[in-house]
Amino acid sequence: MEQQTKSHASLFEVYLRLRPPPLSSSQHSTTPPDRFLAVEDVDEEDALPTHITLNPPNENRRRAVEKFAFTKVFEEDATQLDVFHGTGVLPLVEGVLGAQGGNGRDGLLATLGVTGSGKSHTILGSRSQRGLTQLALDVLFRSISNNTLDPSTNTSVHATVAASDPSEAQVMSAQMFLDTMFGDPSASRGSSSRAHTPMVKRTPLFADHDLEHHPDSEVSYPSLPIDPAGSPKSIRFVRTPMAENSILASTVSTLSHLPSYMQTTAAIARKYVTKFDFKGDSYPPPTPRRHLLQRPSVIPQLPDIGNLTVDIDPNSDYAILISMYEVYNDRIFDLLTPASPNKSTKDYRRRPLLFKPTEQSPDRKVVTGLRKIICGTMREALLVLEAGLTERRVAGTGSNSVSSRSHGFFCVEVKKRRRSRMPSSWGGSALTVVDLAGSERARDAKTAGATLQEAGKINESLMYLGQCLQMQSDIGNSVKPNLVPFRQCKLTELLFSNSFPSSSISSTASHSQSQSHHRNPQKGIMIVTADPLGDFNATSQILRYSALAREVTVPRIPSxxxxxxxxxxxxxxxxxxxxxxxxxxxxxxxxxxxxxxxxxxxxxxxxxxxxxxxxxxxxxxxxxxxxxxxxxxxxxxxxxxxxxxxxxxxxSEMEKQMEIEMRRWKASFAAEADRNGEHLDRKLEILSKTMDLDVLGSENKENFHPGETRNDDLEAENERLKREVELLRREMQCKSPSKRIPLRESKTNKAMTDLGGSMERLSFSTSSERNSRLPELKMPGNGSPLKKVRKLASKKWDVDEDDL
Ligand SMILES: Nc1ncnc2c1ncn2[C@@H]1O[C@H](COP(=O)(O)OP(=O)(O)OP(=O)(O)O)[C@@H](O)[C@H]1O
CATH class of the missing domain: 1.20.5 (Single alpha-helices involved in coiled-coils or other helix-helix interfaces)
Structure with missing residues (x-):
């Protein structure tokens, strides 16, 4: 017997949970499949088994018989509560709350298994049974009930929590988030980024009355009426009684063969309906359904853990932040932020987020840019969970009708600060719950196109996870980060990055404000789920890399x-x-x-x-x-x-450039138009001036003959002057001033000469000559009109000046 025994895992405790056979198969199937998995008995009473044996079915007789060891094995009859207590979720929550002071210790709770083996059932529950997530939330909120700061009454909580968040998160109050997601009529309208989806058909999974009066319902929340007025502005819900009935009928018939425990919370019901909508190549993002969120009217209350609390730090105040994301095709997407429409393709897409250290968190990586919701109550947290689950990618495959196509992360951050007059900044730890996508074999899953690609990516990431788990088991307690190959894909990075002790020694000023203390490594719990009647090869593969120890025996029929x-x-x-x-x-x-x-x-x-x-x-x-x-x-x-x-x-770059060019073109067009306007104005001015001159000229022509009048005047003046000269001459002769006469004569002659010149110029610029020039000025395109105007004006001025 060959034996390979691994030392005890130090990063994760690994539990195995076996799934019971589906009710339908136990009732109807004539030949139930062979059970290939046997649980080994334990000697101690009340102790849970820790070993299982995997016996290859008949067609695999040449294969070795394998024996696996786990921290504990939960058999088919184990209840949700058994698993909750048996896996140590309570101490995990207590560690996150930091009962012993300090910031506490991060906790990670994950499920791993072949598709359809019961991961989601264990971690998220079903319609009638709560999962480990809901139970953990219940304990958490109940334990801190007296130390929680309610963000709806204490307004500073929101701001201070947001300021202390190291992950560039968008912190939002639960009230606002839920109103937006569940279409509360009082919520601001038109704020949805999904504004352009035309004619979205609302598909009620169950009639409202069915939900509200279901016998299992212990807590009822009012379901909102489906009212077009209450929806975001540009979305029209189409709801006619006929359409509604047919949708309801088809949905009910679709769901009729599901086990009774799997009826509906909204998320589970959506999971199922998605099967028909999104398969193969035509697998669109889940966005449009988010218009249709309806507050779940039934929230399971069982198993009841009303008496359970854990220790907390009594001198601290607590606030709870919830975020959700998924790893799909090796990229991280926020499940609480609506997808936004792509400009070019008009389809809705979500931006992948980064997982990295930040300025405020240099010692550990965080998912940056998430939307985080501050929840004051357990109910709010559950509704946020419900909203996030509806966004998660699921599809129907041959192996599971509601198969998760992504690794889902539900993160509960417990923010904590010491009570004092001057409260310190918020620290704290996080509980991360991970529902891993199931591994599957393409042949069995009968997937194609995009769903097959997803399967490839899922299997690849699970293979890397297996390598990490094997490594951490092989090297035992002396686990060193660089020995675990967790940087190979996003999933392993997210799961393992914070599993190792770290202490940040800040060297820069900005780092000095950050946590410079030693940070505890997270505590991890891995629950492996297996179906003893399911796929032997896939189950054996999962068990091989997740088990704490493995023994192999040679084939039973030797060659x-x-x-x-x-x-x-x-x-x-x-x-x-x-x-x-x-x-x-x-x-x-x-x-x-x-x-x-x-x-x-x-x-x-x-x-x-x-x-x-x-x-x-x-x-x-x-x-x-x-x-x-x-x-x-x-x-x-x-x-x-x-x-x-x-x-x-x-x-978008082209659009931007086109916009710039368009602006430039518009500006030059406007400038050109201005110039043309000015030019026209000037032309009109010239024209009007020219017309004035015409009028003046014609008036002068009709009423006034300056040449002739002036001539007459000058001749009269001349005559008068001559007479004066004669008189003066006579006077001089009488007084005998013989020497002065020539002088007088010369002056008089000059005056005469000037007068003669004036007359000549007057005769030169006669009206007839001026008129002959005017048509030239009016001719368009014949030289600059301005020059003409100037010429004309100066000529006119010359005349006037001379006239003066
Ligand atoms: N312990 C259990 N008790 C009752 N029903 C169970 C149990 N485990 C699983 N089931 C049922 O089996 C079916 C498949 O389970 P589930 O969806 O949880 O599988 P999964 O491992 O999450 O699959 P996938 O990886 O494809 O999402 C569901 O109908 C679920 O209710």
Whole structure:
């Protein structure tokens, strides 16, 4: 018997839960499948078993019988409460609350298993049964009930919590978030980013009265009427009585074969309906359904843990922040932030988020940019969980009608600060609940297109998870971060990054405000789920890498070669053969014959070994090929995503450039229009001036003859002056001033000459000549009109000046 025993896991405690057979199969199936898993009995009374044996079914008889060890094994009849207590969720919650002072210790609760083995059932529950998440929330809220600061009454809580958050989160009050998600009529309208979805059909899963009066309902919340007025502005709900009845009928018939415990919370019901909507290549994002969220009217209350609380730090105040995200195709998406429409393709997309250390959290990585909801009550937290679950990707596969297609993370951050007059900043720890997507074999799942690609990505990430779990088990307690290959994919990064002790020694000023204390590594609980009647190969693979210890026995029906090898020596074999033949009375083989047979037997043994080795190699190669194919698929998808992102970027860049060009063009167009306007104004001005001149000219022509009048005047003046000169001459002759006469004559002559010049100029610019120039000024395009105006004006001025 070959034995491979691993030391006790130090990062995770690993529990195994077995799923009971589905009711339908136990009732109707004539030949139930073989149970390949046996739980080993324990000696101690009340103790839970820790070992199981995996017996290969008949067609796998050549395979080894494997024995696995876990922290505890929960058999098919274990209840949710058994698992809750048995796995130590209570101490996990207590650690997060930091009862011993300090910030507490992060807790991680995860489920792992083959698809359909009961992971979601264990962690999230069903319609009638609460899961570990709800139970943990219940204990948590009840324990801190006297120390919780209610954000709805204490307004500073919101601001201070948001300020102390290290992950660039968008912190929102539960009230506001729930109003937005569940379409409260009082919520602000039109705020939805899903504004352009036309004609969304609301698909009620159950009639309101069915939900409200269901016998299992212990807590009822009013369901909102489906009212177009209450929906975001641009969404029209189509609801006619006929349509509604047919939708209801089809939904009910669809759900009729489900087990009774799996009826509805909204999320579970959506999970089921999604099967029909999103399959294969045409698998769209789940966004449009979010318009239709309806407050769940039935929230399971069982199992009841009303008497359970854990210790808390009595001198501290607490606040609870809830966030949810999923890892889909190796990228992180917020489940509480609505998708926004893509500009180019008009479909709704969510932006992937980063997992990284931040300025305020240099010692540990956080998912940045999440929306976080401050919840003051357990009910609010449950509704937020419900809203987030409706966003999670699920699809129907051959293996599970409501298969999770992503790894879902539900994160409860417990913020804590010391009570004092001057409260310190918020610290705290987080409880992260992870519902991993199930591994599946493409052949069994009968998936295709996008769902097959998802499966490839899921299997790939689970393979990396397996490697990490194996490594942490192999190296035991001295786990060093660099030995666990957790950086291979987002899932393992998220699960393991904060599993190791860290202490931040801040060197920069900005880091000095951050937590510079030693941080405890998170405590991890892994619940592996398995269906003993399900897929043997897939189950065996999951168990192999998740179990704490493993023992392998050789096949029950040994092959010829292994029989030969199993013999202590070949000669021993031959001595037996020889004895038999001798006793049978046959001839004893000669030495040479014996030698030949010995060589042949050795050769057979060698070749058998070789064949076994080759077989193992072939299997490894096949496994590697499968992995490579899965990797290739995921790379292809990544390329498609990147291409889409680039296209989007180019498109928006082009739009921006076009906008800039358009603005530039509009500006130059406006400037050109202004210039043309001015030009026209100037033309009009010139025209009007020209017309004034015309009018003036014609008036002058009609009423006024300046040349003639002036001539007459000048002649009259001339005559008068002549007379004066004559008089003066006579006066001079009478007084005998003989020398002065020539002087007087010369002055008079100059005056006469000036007058004569004036008259000549007057005759030069006659009206007839001026009129002959005017048509020239009016001609368009014949030189600058401005120049003409200036010429005209100066000529006119000359005339006036001369006239003066
Ligand atoms: N312990 C249990 N008791 C009763 N029913 C169970 C139990 N475990 C699982 N089931 C039922 O089995 C079905 C599949 O379970 P579930 O959806 O939880 O599987 P899963 O492992 O989460 O699958 P996947 O990985 O594909 O999402 C569901 O109908 C669930 O209610």
């Amino acid at each position: 010829v070669s292994s029989t030969i090898i199993a013999q202590s020596t070949v000669s021993h074999y031959f001595s037996q053969t020889h004895t038999r033949t001798a006793s049978g009375g046959r001839t004893t083989p000669s030495d040479s014959e014996r030698e030949t047979m010995e060589i042949a037997a050795l050769e057979i043994a060698r070749m058998s070994e070789e064949i076994d080795g080759l077989r193992a190699e072939l299997k490894d190669e096949q496994d590697r090929r499968c992995e490579s194919e899965a990797h290739l698929e995921s790379m292809r998808e990544r390329m498609a995503d990147i291409e889409m992102d680039i296209r989007e970027e180019v498109f």
